[in-house]
Amino acid sequence: MWRRRREATAAGPSAALYSVYHGLYSKAVVSSAVALAEVGHFREAVQYVQRVAKALYEAAREVFERVKVAAQRLVELFVEAVTRVLAWADEHKAYHFLMAAVAAGVVALAAALNLWGLVELEKLAYAASLTPFLAGRTKTGGKAAERFRSLAEWYERWKDENVINEIINAPLNKERPFLKLAKSPNLPKPLAELRRALKDVKDEVERDAAVVAALVLYKTLVKNAEAYREWAELYKWARGLVERHEFTVSAGDIKRLREAQRRLEEAAEQVRRELNKVLTLYKSHSRELYEKLRPHLEVDFGLADELAEARRVELSRYSNANMGTKAYAALLSVAKDGIYGHTAMLLMAEGALADVVLLTPRSAYEKADRVANARGETVDPSRSPKGAVDWEDRAASVLLRFLIGYGEADLKFRLVEKGGRKGFQMFRTFGGIEAPVGELWIGEVAYFKVSEEELRRRVEEAMRMAPDLSGMDKAPQYVAWRATDVTTSGRQIVGTTVHSWQLRWYVSLLGGPKSFRGSASVTKEGIKFLITARWPREREGQILRESRWLESLLGRRVESWRELVDAIDWTWVMEKVGKLVDEIKLWIGPERMGDAEREWWVRRMLGELALLAHFAEARKVKNDKQKKEGAERLAEVRRGMDDDEWRAERAVRLAKAVEALSGGRITGNHAERLAELIILYAERREERAKERIDKLAGGLAGVSREEVWGVVDFVLSDMNCLVRDCARDAVVRKFVEPALELVMLDKALRGEFSREKALFIFGEIYATAVAGDGTVGLDMVMLTVGGELGGGAALLRLATLHLLNQLLPDELKFNARVYVNRDRYYYIAAYGEDAVRFMHLLAVSAPSAGGGYLSDKFEEFMEAARVEVRLGDMWLTEKGRVAADLTLSEAGIDVKYNVYLSDKIELEFQSTDRSRVELAARLLKLAGVGAEVKKVGGRDVWYIKAATDMLAAGREELRNVLAKVVREAIARGWVDAGKAEGWLEELRRGRVPKEGWPKYEMRLSGSGALVVRFGSTNPNSIKQEAQRFREMGLVEGVHFSMKIPEGGKRGYVRILREGLAYAAWLSVYGSEDQRKLAAEFIEYILQRAWEAGKEVYEKVKEIIEEGMSRGSLTLKGFEKRVEVGGREHVVKVIDWSAEFDVGRGGRKLLRIKITAEVGGVKSDYEITFGRYGRRNAAVGFAMARADVPGGREADAERFSALIKALTGREPGVYRIKDGRIKIECYEGHLEGFRRYAELADAIEKWLKGTNHSSTL
Structure with a gap:
């Protein structure tokens, strides 16, 4: 609608404006303007309106000024009146008149478009009172x-x-x-x-x-x-579902x-x-x-x-x-x-x-x-026009969001009412056993009361599945978590999360929590279980004390977090960022931001960093004094932090901050006096202090009261730390991590720290911070910084990214930008190609354990990685084995592996530095070879190893270098030529000799979906795999997808979920050749899944078992008890058939007909499947019958019981407007029907024949 500018007036002036609006438009004025517009003189009509409006304003200026109406506003009101009158006669001319007003500068374009939308809608509303609104759309x-x-x-x-x-x-x-x-x-x-x-x-x-x-x-x-x-x-x-008193939802x-x-x-x-x-x-x-x-x-x-x-x-x-x-x-x-x-x-x-x-x-x-x-509705569809909540609509929306966030499990819900509230008790079901999860209450606000059993289950699961980080320096990851989601309270560390992977990560760093509590909220993204765990502060001290990285940066060991803060030279940090600010300021704000506005933000962010530095140094002085006076003075000195001495110290620091925030316009005694008054006002909120600030502002030359109060308001609202301790943990924790990065990168640039190690550790820390407060997309990496002095922390991070670019090779340098929102939240983001270049580093350095990333967010980095493979020296060992150096590198980070030729090709890496071995495993994984990190007995030595069958499935670049090692060994006479030729053939074809299949990537995506894919830059390799699937009986688009590589880029062939399930079915029920090929493939996939980890293996096994079950059951003699609608039904199948048909528009249909006795009532049931929509989804429909015992409702319940008995899932049941009841089934139900031998062939033929189009 037309967004009217609301003036800050009371009810009286608003009423006066209304009177002016209606009383001063004479019919003659509007009619004259309309007459000009009707003959096409739009510009003249606008000019006429301007003249009349201005004349009217001058004649009644006193009235208009009293109600705060400007002359321009009066012109706009006249334009609106003329537009409305014209629109009823000639909409086209009304629009031209309005645009002529825009062209003349009488009204703004946005206001004109808003007005035009208003005019159109008022006409529609009028039409709605006479005829049905948008005939044919009332059902919407x-x-x-x-x-x-x-x-x-x-x-x-x-x-x-x-x-x-x-x-x-x-x-x-x-x-x-x-x-x-x-x-x-x-x-x-x-x-x-x-x-x-x-x-x-x-x-x-x-x-x-x-x-x-x-x-x-x-x-x-x-x-x-x-x-x-x-x-x-x-x-x-x-x-x-929510209309029932009890219902179940399957995984x-x-x-x-x-x-x-x-x-x-x-x-x-x-x-x-x-x-x-x-x-x-x-x-x-x-x-x-x-x-x-x-x-x-x-x-x-x-x-x-x-x-x-x-x-x-x-x-x-x-x-x-x-x-x-x-x-x-x-x-x-x-x-x-x-x-x-x-x-x-x-x-x-x-x-x-x-x-x-x-x-x-x-x-x-x-x-x-x-x-x-x-339409008689509201914008929010869950509310009635009178504003009341439609409980069923609201409950349906909440239930959907709840299920999305909860995860895949079999659940049962029971309706409960208490104290005028309605909701559901929720249980997890395991083979007939119900475990309470909590209560979902739905009203104006939906909330979830989680049970103690559910909380304990989630924490115990995190402890059981937490990755082992032994042998790794935990400090880089820990300081990143302290900058984001981990805080302290007294002598405890507090970690809060809604993610299971994050809780597992906390446990890996800190061990099992001493205590925990939790709650759950229902948001628009779904249910979020918020778990807060607590650990003793001593575990933090142990991480910091054992860190060699911190010791190498700071020159000494630190025993606690406070010691770490004090060990950083904050003055140096401030000076370093100050020197870099001219180079990084172009990264602040969107590119379209003006220079003046950007300079203002630079000054503000630099001022915030200066505040932190000043107060951290002041706090450091206090700590030094504390140490000198001895432990017995500890309590007294801490009490002294609020005495007159500390207050005076804060005032001195605050005066410097005032100078910085005012851009140097409030200085000297004025800055000191204003600082004292700000502290006084913050402590007492007395009107007298406010008056004294106002008096001081009035006496400053060249500085307006508004500017002075701008500094005061900013300090009190966004920088309350100025009148307290800016170096307290809640503030300084955001600065420690980037300050350490700045020190490390600066040392690396000066040759005092390993460049490669600096790149690796920076990537590890930054990726951890992104896991906490960031977002990763296909072409985006974003980190959020907020809270008190957030601008200073964001500026410090920009400085670290600038130094990082100086360490990166030219082809990986990237740009980042800071976007500011609400003056408090800073989004540090890299987009597009910049993000992809940044991901090269993050892919190889993001924290992992056992070869797998610690956060689901990091999976997005995989696609960006491009590993370089280089061959080094070759020699014969003392035992006569051929040995060679092979180096994998990415983003300037190298790892040198040993390659040995004996009875097989072996690639190894071993180190006492667990982090280095994890890096070697990640690089190898990026080269297409998955290798698990293992420990040598009880020693603190870790290693990875990959043999011929694993290496032959790696990326082509790796296989080519390994082949070069083998050929060179043949040329020097170091290996048997016959054996070596076998190796070369395996490497050339990229095949695992036992199974005869190339190395397929096996993993779970961030959403939990199975990914089975083979990638290559060789078009023939992709085509060969596709042909093998066709010979097996798989169909492209139904069971697998492929992309032929072009221009040196990688292509792929990917097995879809349905393809893996069908291959499992073919391994049992296909022709002899199909069974052989499919059995080899399934055996290979299970092996690869086992190598990829337990979660991947379980997912693969589930799909394979589902596929093999197709056709494994029989309808003959089928009998089962099921519960639907709170009642138990006995289902007995009597007869069946599956037939093909053609519907409207040539759509191929599959009709499944079953005669069954349900609850003692014999009846014929028929459900018709077709392909619908852009996704070509298989959906089945049926209508409940009215001519059976109990009518439509009873028939729908019996039909649901039959489908649940046969497929394990209840169908969707909906009442449509004419009173009939519709039953809907989806692909999951069709999959259930495929388990029966009598239906499996017909369903398979129909699926193949209708995959690409619903009209084939």
């Missing part, structure tokens, strides 16, 4: 499910991808995107609306940016329509739900990636256009994330968000169930993409609110 209602379904349906109809590429690529043909849009015929509704909204906008850069942002949004919605449709079905499923249901949620989040990421691609494209063809559009399209990730989660009352804070940020935030908020997402959903379903990218978030909400009101 106010419920979340219907909104998602509506969005999917519209964008499937509006699909036209050709026009997208033509318009976006226009600059390649020296055309502007908007001009290309304006000339394009037959545009789909969203683009036609966009063209109309921008037609008369004069700023061509803003028009082009709006076109690009809206097109990217349009393209993303078209591509992901099926994801939104799927979420609609899941919402309906959840809505059906498979939760898995399907989490996959659907990931697809919604991926849609948002597609917006950001597409915008980056467009900017990169423009940059390569027109630097000028790129520079103009980037400020409008470059996504501010931190701002977008906050906007996606903002509450309605907070939307006005994000008026400065650019178009790209709003487009990204819109879909991100849809995935997070945020109010901005609900707003965008309503507008996007109307085709109003222009409103999403052009309007401020608050104005967009107001427009969406009018759309919803015209």
Whole structure:
């Protein structure tokens, strides 16, 4: 809606303004302006309105000034009145008049667009009172499910991808995107609306940016329509569950739900990636256009994330968000169930993409609110128009978010009511045994009361699965955690987390917690179990005391955290950053930030760092005094920290801070006096102190009262540490880690510390910090710094990144930027190619144990890594073995391995430095060879070893160098040529001789999905693997996917989950040749999974067992008891069939018919499967019958019992508007039916025949 500027007036003046608004518009004035516009004299009409408004203002100036109405505001009100009248007669002329007002500078473009949206909606609202609103759309209602379904349906109809590429690529043909849009015929509704909204906008850069942002949004919605449709079905499923008094949710249901949620989040990421691609494209063809559009399209990730989660009352804070940020935030908020997402959903379903990218978030909400009101709804679909919460809708939404966050498990829920509240008791189920998890209460705010048993289970699981870090220097990782998520309280270390991997990491560093407590919250991302664990402070001292790294940096051993803080030369840190500030200041703020604004931020951040340095040094003096006076004075000296002496010391330091914050304009006695008054005011909050500050401000020459109070307010609100101890642990902990990095990198640049070791340790520390307070994406690495003096900490981190760049090779140097939000949160981010270059270092240095990363976030680094392989010397050992040096390197970090040739090829690395062995394992893994870190007996020696079969499956670069070693050994006569030729053949083909398969990458993704993939730069290798799968009976697109490598880049062949399951089935039920090939493959995959770790092996075994179970059961004589709807049913199968059919549009259908007795009632049941949506998902439908005992409700319950008995899962059951009841099954149910020999063949044939298109 039109965002009106609200003046700071009381109710009386507001009422007066209303009277002026309605009483001073004469019919003659409006009619005259309308008459001019109707004959096409738009400019003259605008000029006439200006003259009349100004004359009216002068005639009644006293009245207008009293109600605080400016002359310009009166002109805007006249323009609004004329536009409204014109719009009812001729909408086109009204729009031209409004744009003429924009061109004349009478109204701002944003205000004009907001007004136009208001006019359109008022016309729609009027039409709604006469006729049904948007005929044919009434079914889309106010419920979340219907909104998602509506969005999917519209964008499937509006699909036209050709026009997208033509318009976006226009600059390649020296055309502007908007001009290309304006000339394009037959545009789909969203683009036609966009063209109309921008037609008369004069700023061509803003028009082009709006076109690009809206097109990217349009393209993303078209591509992901099926994801939104799927979420609609899941919402309906959840809505059906919460209406019951008791229901169960299986691990498979939760898995399907989490996959659907990931697809919604991926849609948002597609917006950001597409915008980056467009900017990169423009940059390569027109630097000028790129520079103009980037400020409008470059996504501010931190701002977008906050906007996606903002509450309605907070939307006005994000008026400065650019178009790209709003487009990204819109879909991100849809995935997070945020109010901005609900707003965008309503507008996007109307085709109003222009409103999403052009309007401020608050104005967009107001427009969406009018759309919803015209339908009798609200923007938030869980509320009624009167503001009340629809409990079932709210419960469905909460349940979905809860299940996403909880994880894959079999759960049972029971409805409970207490004290007017409603919720569910929740249990985990294990073979009929129920273990209490907690209580989920749903109202205005949803919350979860977690049980003691559940908390204890999670902590014990973390202790059991914590990786072993023995033999490693833990201090680098520990100081990074102290800068982010680990704090102290008295004599205890306190670690808080919502992630299981993070709790395991804490336990690895600190051992089992002395105590723990926890809670759970239901957020828009799902349920979050917040566990707070506590350890004795002595364990921190042990980590610091045993650290050789700290001793090498500081020149002495430190015994405690306070000693570590005092050991750092904070004055040197401040001076070093000060010398670097001119080189790093261009990294502060977005590139479009002006020089003056950037300089202001530099001064502020440098001032905050100066404060920390001043107070840390002052605290250090106190500690020195404390040591000199002896332990018996400890209590007295600590009490003295608040006496007059310490107060005076703080005032001196605070005076220096005042000078820094005022840019040197408040100095000397004035700065000292102001510092004393700030402390006095902070301590007592007396009005007298405030008056004295005001009096001092009035006496300062050349400095206004506003500037003085700006310093005071800033100190009291954002830097309260200025009047306390700025070096207390809560503040200084953010600075210790980057200060140590600065010392280390500076020493490395001066040759006083190993450059390679500095790179490795920096990467280890920074990756740990990112694990705590950061985000990693395919082309993004971001670290968040906040809290008191956060700007100083962010500046210090920028300085370390600058020094890091000086150590990195030229091809890996990168740029980072600091984005500031709310003046308190600093996002240090690298995007695009910069992020990829940074990831090269992080991939090889991120903390690991046993060869596996300690955080799920680090998996994203893998794709960026490119390991270089070099051959060194070759020689014969004393025992006659051929030996060679082989070096793997990445990001300037090298590891030299030993290669031996005897009866096989062996690669080894051994060291007493556990961290070095972990590094060797990581580099080898990045080269395609997984090797586990092992310990030599009871000694403090660790090693990795890989033999021929493992090495032959490595990346081509590694195999080529190993082959060179073998050929050189043959040439020198050091090995038997026949044996060596066998090795060369294995290396050339990249095969493991026992199984005959190349080395497939085996891992779990961050989301827990299984990844089975073989990569190579050799096209023939990829084609050969694909052919082998075809011979086995697997089908491309159904069971595996492939990408042929081009231009020296790596291609791949990837086994899909269905492919692995089907291969397992073929190993038992296929033809003789198929059984042989499939059995070899399954045996090999199980071996590789075992090598990859327990979690991977368990996942692989689950899929293989599922595949082998297909056709293993029989319907003949089937009988089973199941519970549905709180009642037990006995299911007996009598007859069955599976038939193919053709539906509307040629869609191939599979009809499964079963005659069964359920609960003593015999009936025929039929469910029809088809392929639907963009993902070609298999979905089955059936309708409950009314002509059976008990009617539709009873039939639906018996049908559900039958499906649950046969497949292990209940179907979705929904009542539709005409009173009928629909039953829906999904791919998981179809998988369950495939276990029966009587149905397996028909299902397999139907799946193959319908995979690529629903109309084959």
